[in-house]
Amino acid sequence: MAVTLPPTQKKKDLPNLSEPVVNSKASERKIREVINRGGSTTEVSRQSNKEKVVLKGINVKFTVGEIDAIKTLRSMRPVENRNSSKMSVSLHDWIVEAVQEKIKRDVKKYNISV
Numbered sequence: 001m002a003v004t005l006p007p008t009q010k011k012k013d014l015p016n017l018s019e020p021v022v023n024s025k026a027s028e029r030k031i032r033e034v035i036n037r038g039g040s041t042t043e044v045s046r047q048s049n050k051e052k053v054v055l056k057g058i059n060v061k062f063t064v065g066e067i068d069a070i071k072t073l074r075s076m077r078p079v080e081n082r083n084s085s086k087m088s089v090s091l092h093d094w095i096v097e098a099v100q101e102k103i104k105r106d107v108k109k110y111n112i113s114v
Contacts, residue, residue, distance in 0.1 A: 060095070070094055 062070075070091060079088045089097070107114055 067091075 074089055074091070074094055077088050103114070
């Protein structure tokens with residue numbers, strides 16, 4: 001199969017940007033509102049990027065017994081909607097919550113700041 005360039009557009013299909021749009025759906029007032037609303041400067045957006053939390057994924061291996069214990073503990077948790085047979089928290093969320101609780105306990109125990 002031969003490789004060719006895409007077909008070129010005819011000049012009549014291209015919009016003429018030098019001419020004003022006559023049938024504009026947006027009124028002049030709405031256009032001014034958008035312009036006057038403004039935006040943020042690049043310095044502000046750089047500062048907000050520094051404050052973002054960076055996530056990093058890791059792989060963790062558990063024994064079958066540990067997974068079964070976690071499933072049992074998850075099933076004992078109260079379910080928000082009693083009509084649902086779905087568990088209230090996923091395995092992943094349960095593990096993340098357990099790690100966060102452990103970090104809080106150890107930070108308090110060893111009197112360190114993280």
